[in-house]
Amino acid sequence: MRIVMVGAGYVGLVSGACLSEFGHEVVCVDCDPGRIAALKEGRIPIYEPGLQQIVQANGAAGRLSFSTDLSGAVREAEAVFIAVGTPPRHGDGHADLTYVYQAARDIAEGLNGYTVVVTKSTVPVGTARAVQAVIRQARPDADFDIASNPEFLREGSAIEDFRRPDRVVVGCESERAREVMREIYRPLFINETPMLFTGRESAELIKYAANAFLATKITFINEMADLCEQVGADIKDVARGMGLDKRIGGKFLHAGPGFGGSCFPKDTLALLKTSQDHGAPSRIVDAVVSVNDARKRAMARKIAAAFGGDLNGKTVALLGLTFKPNTDDMRDAPSLTIVPALQALGATVRAFDPEGMAQARKLMDIETCEDAYETMQGADGLVLLTEWNQFRALNLVRVGQLLRQKLIVDLRNIYAPAQMQSYGFRYVSIGRAAVQPPSTLAVAAE
Numbered sequence: 001m002r003i004v005m006v007g008a009g010y011v012g013l014v015s016g017a018c019l020s021e022f023g024h025e026v027v028c029v030d031c032d033p034g035r036i037a038a039l040k041e042g043r044i045p046i047y048e049p050g051l052q053q054i055v056q057a058n059g060a061a062g063r064l065s066f067s068t069d070l071s072g073a074v075r076e077a078e079a080v081f082i083a084v085g086t087p088p089r090h091g092d093g094h095a096d097l098t099y100v101y102q103a104a105r106d107i108a109e110g111l112n113g114y115t116v117v118v119t120k121s122t123v124p125v126g127t128a129r130a131v132q133a134v135i136r137q138a139r140p141d142a143d144f145d146i147a148s149n150p151e152f153l154r155e156g157s158a159i160e161d162f163r164r165p166d167r168v169v170v171g172c173e174s175e176r177a178r179e180v181m182r183e184i185y186r187p188l189f190i191n192e193t194p195m196l197f198t199g200r201e202s203a204e205l206i207k208y209a210a211n212a213f214l215a216t217k218i219t220f221i222n223e224m225a226d227l228c229e230q231v232g233a234d235i236k237d238v239a240r241g242m243g244l245d246k247r248i249g250g251k252f253l254h255a256g257p258g259f260g261g262s263c264f265p266k267d268t269l270a271l272l273k274t275s276q277d278h279g280a281p282s283r284i285v286d287a288v289v290s291v292n293d294a295r296k297r298a299m300a301r302k303i304a305a306a307f308g309g310d311l312n313g314k315t316v317a318l319l320g321l322t323f324k325p326n327t328d329d330m331r332d333a334p335s336l337t338i339v340p341a342l343q344a345l346g347a348t349v350r351a352f353d354p355e356g357m358a359q360a361r362k363l364m365d366i367e368t369c370e371d372a373y374e375t376m377q378g379a380d381g382l383v384l385l386t387e388w389n390q391f392r393a394l395n396l397v398r399v400g401q402l403l404r405q406k407l408i409v410d411l412r413n414i415y416a417p418a419q420m421q422s423y424g425f426r427y428v429s430i431g432r433a434a435v436q437p438p439s440t441l442a443v444a445a446e
């Protein structure tokens with residue numbers, strides 16, 4: 001099938017590349033000429049493991065191409081996916097649909113023969129209907145349907161998620177559109193992927209409800225972590241004990257510095273706005289948003305306390321800037337709140353991130369280093385903020401030699417307190433008692 005993917009970002013590029021791998025002919029269109037020029041030269045504008053290989057392979061096979069000419073590409077297509085950004089609108093948190101409607105107008109120009117236009121961007125309830133009206137107004141003659149097909153992939157494992165999704169959700173209102181969508185995802189039938197057909201409003205709401213639920217799970221375990229610290233419990237044990245209950249499940253029960261990223265913060269805000277606008281306010285989501293915002297600020301205070309309360313003149317070595325590992329995405333990363341807060345308290349922050357430093361330098365005034373160990377040279381302590389694999393097995397003897405004080409604040413709980421203690425560190429983590437090094441052990445470890 002001939003498919004156009006509008007928007008060659010984290011979702012559009014991965015989805016387009018994976019659909020071409022299924023055997024479809026895909027043109028990825030973006031309004032950013034620099035992005036398209038880079039893709040045509042084989043350069044991938046984002047970091048996503050495995051993406052380069054499938055873009056290259058399917059480009060070479062002639063199934064995947066790139067263009068800035070949207071209406072030209074649409075002329076040849078049977079299905080057109082809208083995968084442009086839907087950032088929060090300034091002021092009220094509602095999803096900004098400017099890019100979606102611009103894409104809809106450009107698509108309308110090119111429509112030629114029966115075409116299914118699919119909203120893959122995360123868009124508020126009612127957007128598919130509104131996109132239909134925009135296109136109908138521009139092209140009263142056009143033969144098209146609108147389907148909603150929200151995307152659930154996760155950055156960092158996006159390709160595997162697209163190839164093996166838990167489910168594919170499609171909202172549409174005609175059998176003709178349903179047939180086209182079935183044909184597009186037919187290769188997934190081999191893995192027996194459930195394909196859920198719903199109305200468009202339900203499909204749109206499923207995406208927000210799923211993200212808000214996951215954000216709630218994270219926020220719940222974060223609050224339990226605070227309680228653990230007060231009562232002498234260990235959040236890792238509590239989360240495991242909860243997660244083994246099949247009704248709860250162990251995923252998204254990792255306590256940390258608060259959720260961030262390109263989806264949860266904006267999608268919870270947008271859901272709040274939708275629920276208020278429709279007279280069905282969600283007090284749970286409201287609490288999740290404010291608890292999470294407060295948590296990121298509290299993390300800076302937790303770090304300051306671990307460093308002795310006064311950060312003036314102190315240097316903090318910080319590992320991990322992106323909102324999670326295996327991505328270069330800095331959107332709403334906790335580091336964007338925590339680093340400026342530490343600086344405001346007088347600290348110098350020296351950071352390293354395997355993929356996020358170029359983006360981070362654009363967003364904050366921060367000293368970046370060439371590798372993890374360089375951040376630690378003469379620093380007053382180390383903060384672990386994002387759990388990249390390469391930070392999970394640091395050479396702890398070397399860490400201890402480089403730092404001026406043997407202090408580690410681990411906001412992802414990637415180390416075991418007993419191990420830290422045996423290496424002579426004072427170790428502060430989330431939802432577990434801080435450990436102090438018995439001085440004899442500290443000497444023995446060195």
Ligand SMILES: NC(=O)c1ccc[n+]([C@@H]2O[C@H](COP(=O)([O-])OP(=O)(O)OC[C@H]3O[C@@H](n4cnc5c(N)ncnc54)[C@H](O)[C@@H]3O)[C@@H](O)[C@H]2O)c1
Pocket residue numbers: 006007008009010011012029030031032035070083084085086099100102103106120121122123151152153154155262263
């Ligand atoms: N990033 C994720 O993990 C993820 C996961 C699921 C869903 N989503 C949703 O998918 C959508 C896209 O997110 P993203 O992270 O890929 O965004 P992104 O910012 O990485 O990519 C969007 C791309 O669209 C392009 N664009 C904007 N307007 C255009 C137009 N009129 N014509 C052509 N191109 C246009 C931009 O230049 C940009 O390259 C959002 O609604 C998001 O909420 C994202």
